Amino acid sequence: MNRREFLQGFLVAVGSGLIASSIVGIAQAAAPTRDLTAFQDASYIYIATVRKDGNQSQAARVWFIVTPDNKILIDTNSDSWKAKRIKRGSPVLIWLGSTTGPAFIGKAEIIDDKAIQDSMIEKIPEKYFLARIGFFGPKRAKFDDGQIITIRISPVRDLPDGFVSSPGTPAPLLAKDL
Numbered sequence: 001m002n003r004r005e006f007l008q009g010f011l012v013a014v015g016s017g018l019i020a021s022s023i024v025g026i027a028q029a030a031a032p033t034r035d036l037t038a039f040q041d042a043s044y045i046y047i048a049t050v051r052k053d054g055n056q057s058q059a060a061r062v063w064f065i066v067t068p069d070n071k072i073l074i075d076t077n078s079d080s081w082k083a084k085r086i087k088r089g090s091p092v093l094i095w096l097g098s099t100t101g102p103a104f105i106g107k108a109e110i111i112d113d114k115a116i117q118d119s120m121i122e123k124i125p126e127k128y129f130l131a132r133i134g135f136f137g138p139k140r141a142k143f144d145d146g147q148i149i150t151i152r153i154s155p156v157r158d159l160p161d162g163f164v165s166s167p168g169t170p171a172p173l174l175a176k177d178l
Contacts, residue, residue, distance in 0.1 A: 043128075045072065046095040047153075049085035049108075050171040057081060059099045059165035063131070065123045072153040073111075075120055075138045078146055086110060091174045092153055099165035104155045105172055111150045117143045120150055 046059040060082065064074045072094070076083050086092070092108045095101045111117075117138065124137045131137025142148045156174055163172070 042097050044097065045074075046099050046101075046165060047074065047082060048093040048165055048167070048171075049082050049090040050093075051085070051090075052088075054170055055168050056093060056166060056171045057085070058167045059093070059095060063124055063128050063137075065120065065127060067119075067152075072106075072155075073116065073120055074151050074153070075124075075148050076151060078149045083110070083149055083151070086151055091156070091171070093159070093165070093171060094153065094155075095165060103159040103163050105157055105159055105174055106153045106155045107174070108151050108153045111152045113150075114143075116152070117150055 043063075044061045045064050046061050048057045048059040051057055062074045062076070064072050066072055082092075086108045087110060090108070092106050093103060094106055095103045117140070120138045121140060121143075125131040128137065138148055138150075143150075159172060
C-alpha cells in the first residue's frame with residue numbers, strides 16, 4: 001500500500017459503511033482522510049505543538065485512542081508544554097508511528113468530561129500492556145486532582161509527503177489558504 005492509499009480514510013466509518021465527513025471551519029480546503037484501522041493498530045502517535053514564535057516544538061511520542069467519531073484522544077500532565085500551548089489555542093502536528101510517518105495538522109481541545117476520561121481509563125489499558133499491569137496510564141485520582149488532562153484532536157488537513165518533525169522551524173498553517 002502506498003502512502004497516498006494509506007492516508008485516505010481517517011474519517012471513514014467504523015463497521016460496514018462509509019460516512020462522508022468534513023471538518024467545520026476549513027475554507028475551500030479538502031478535509032483530510034485517514035485510515036482509521038491504521039490508527040487503531042498503531043502503538044504511538046507523535047505530537048508537536050506550535051510555540052508562541054510560530055515554530056514547531058519537539059514531537060513527543062504518546063499513547064492514544066481513536067473515538068467512534070474519529071477523533072484522537074490523548075492524556076498528558078496538566079503542566080506539560082503541550083497542555084499549556086493547547087490551552088492557548090496551538091494547533092497540533094501529528095505523525096503516525098514515527099516523526100517521519102504520515103502526518104496531519106489538527107485542532108486540539110482540552111476535554112473536562114468525566115465520561116471521556118472514564119473511556120480513556122478503560123481503553124488505554126486495553127491497548128497498552130504497561131497500563132494494563134498498572135505501571136502507567138490514566139487514573140481517576142489523577143484526573144480528579146488535576147494532575148492529568150485529556151486532549152481531543154480533530155484532524156484538519158494532511159501535511160505534504162515528506163513533512164517531518166523539525167523542532168525550531170516554522171510550523172505549517174492550520175488551513176492551506178491562510
